[in-house]
Amino acid sequence: MTGKSLTPNEILLSQLKELMPQAFNEGKLDKEKLLVSLGENIDISNERYVLNWAGKSDCFRVLQSPSSRTLVPAKEESINFDETENIFIEGENLEVLKILQKSYFGKIKMIYIDPPYNTGNDSFIYPDKFSEGKDEYLKRVGDKDEEGYMTKEGMFRKNSKENGQYHSNWLSMMYPRLFLARNLLRDDGVIFISIDDNEVHNLRLMMNEIFGEENYLAELIWKKKYIGGKHAKHFVDFHEYIIAFAKNIDSTNEFLIDRPEIEKGKFELLDEFFEERGKYYIRPLKSNLGLRETLIYPIQCPDGTTINTQWMVAENTYFDLVKNGRIIFKKGRDGNYNIYRKFYEYDGDGKVKVPSIIDDVANANGKIELKDIFDIKEGRDIPFENPKPIGLLKYLIQPTLSSDDVILDYFSGSATTAHAILDMNKVDGDKRKFIVVQLPEPCDETTDNFKSSCKTIADIGKERIRRVIKKIKEEESGKLGFDDKKLDLGFKVLKLADSSFKQWRTDIKTEDDLKNQMKLFTDPTREGSTPLDMVYELILKSGKDINSSIVHKNNVYYINETEMAILIEKVDGKTIDALIEKHPDKVIILDKLFKGNDSLKTNTALQMKDAGIEFKTI
DSSP states (O other), X not given: OOSSOOOHHHHHHHHHHHHOGGGEETTEEOHHHHHHHXXXXXXXXXXXXXXXXXXXXXXXXXXXXXXXXXXXXXXXXXXXXXXXXXXXXXXOHHHXXXXXXXXXXXXXXXXXXXXOOOOSSOEEOOOSSTTOOHHHHHHHHTOBOTTSOBOHHHHOEEOOTTSTTHHHHHHHHHHHHHHHHHHHEEEEEEEEXXXXXXXXXXXXHHHHHHHOGGGEEEEEEEEOOSSOOTTOSSSOOOEEEEEEEESOGGGOOOOEEEXXXXXXXXXXXXXXXXGGGOOEEEEEOBOOSSOOGGGEEEEEOTTSOEEEEEBSSOHHHHHHHHHTTOEEEEEOTTSOEEEEEEEETTGGGGEEEOOSEEOSOOXXXXXXXXXXXXXXXXXXXXXXXXXXXXXXXXXXXXXXXXXXXXXXXXSOTTTHHHHHHHHHHHHHOOOOEEEEEEOOOBOTTOOHHHHTTOSBHHHHHHHHHHHHHHHHHHHHTTSTTOOXXXXXXOBEEEEEEOOSBOOOOSOOOSHHHHHHHHHHTTSOBOTTOOHHHHHHHHHHHTTOOTTOOEEEETTEEEETTTTEEEEOSOOXXXXXXXXXXXXXXXXXXXXXXXXXXXXXXXXXXXXXXXXXXXXXXX
């Protein structure tokens, strides 16, 4: 507190820092980083404290280039497609994150990702040349084999430690994905990222830049195993890290969990005056810590004697504790009083803060859980080295998500996050929702257990979710009070695809090229695009939720009742009259439906304007 009012300059800087923390360095506005973030300048050269790497400037080009792609529904691979709010997206996650920007900006409560750790054996998407254009990039991430599956050769590059840009490649892969992910978080949202020693130092610096170091929450330590070390080179590796950042730390709630059972045993004493507080235990109020003069003050005992020493709490806090019946005096064997503080079982509604060390979930559980759900009895037989255990996800989700909150995982792998959400909702009846994204990456070691139905990692994730849902139904259906309609036991599958609408070429050089382009655009839709594909693309590009309700009636697709109406198949005067009577906020009609009837198009535009309805043709 300075006692002075904020200047307009300070207000603007505060607002800018909240909106673009990546443009600040050590609390000061970095003009060069601001220009880079806005796409105005791509040269990072001035010497100062900043995270920099080979290809960072080009990384911003990849980040800022828009996507013309879309997500198309795959109802046949889904469960309860029209009712569920859980989402599985199959596709390259950078493109998917770009597509979700408009529909999910500021809507996600929690993000968890388990990205490549950059161990030297990882294969992940990164360009060998960052100068490649958008078309080259899309071609590369769209490489498919004869059966339509993504090819390992086209999609991935192995990032060997012998590579001269070993760390740079990983940073360039991660930065745009984290930057875009931040946009999707709610103001009170948080992100958790699993990582190990290979890149934890760079990840912290990168997160400081993107999220702002003031929004750092914790570096959790996960003790992933309890035995090992036989082949350790120097030290036995027992742990990994989970980096946690807030979107806005001032808006983030405390991370609280139910008091662990192991802690409940210490509450042994009964208090007849405060039964509603539960049992209690006591701890000495006297402090044995280093000297702090502000904690030294006299306390009068029941017999009138005084103890003047250093205590665990300040004097005003002590009097509050006395007032609330939380101090107890007990005589020792020497006849002198000792003073204790009471701690009750139901303090804080029985909640405690989450410890930063996770030591009750073993890494091996992940493989066991995956083998169990796929009924694999023996052998390795799974194309995952270390699938995350659902207990680890529950540890993070429990204090973070409330009912109806959404979690996003865009490195979904075997779909542990989705499994954890379904399992937790089954137990407590909450309605947490998941959006998981996974590339259709071919399985290097697909065994007989997966060959029949799971050729890619995405296939394994989808099949795991199906099996989890089936298992929950089988286990719960016979129980009293079970109602599967109250639980969301479904998921909708969408796949990354080219736009359903033709894209106008910007490289036209001759008059003949222009004529051919105009001829192609008499029908703007791509061959093979279905009406539902187009509806979902228009929903996304209009900023509507993927889970928006869609009702198809009298050739009109009504989105969220009257938020938007889409006509793709047919249009006539009768349809327009009925549409105006329903008065949707916005109407989109394919322009080709008016072909040969200019008067209908003109009248429709006038009628929409008179009715105050936003009208657009494509």
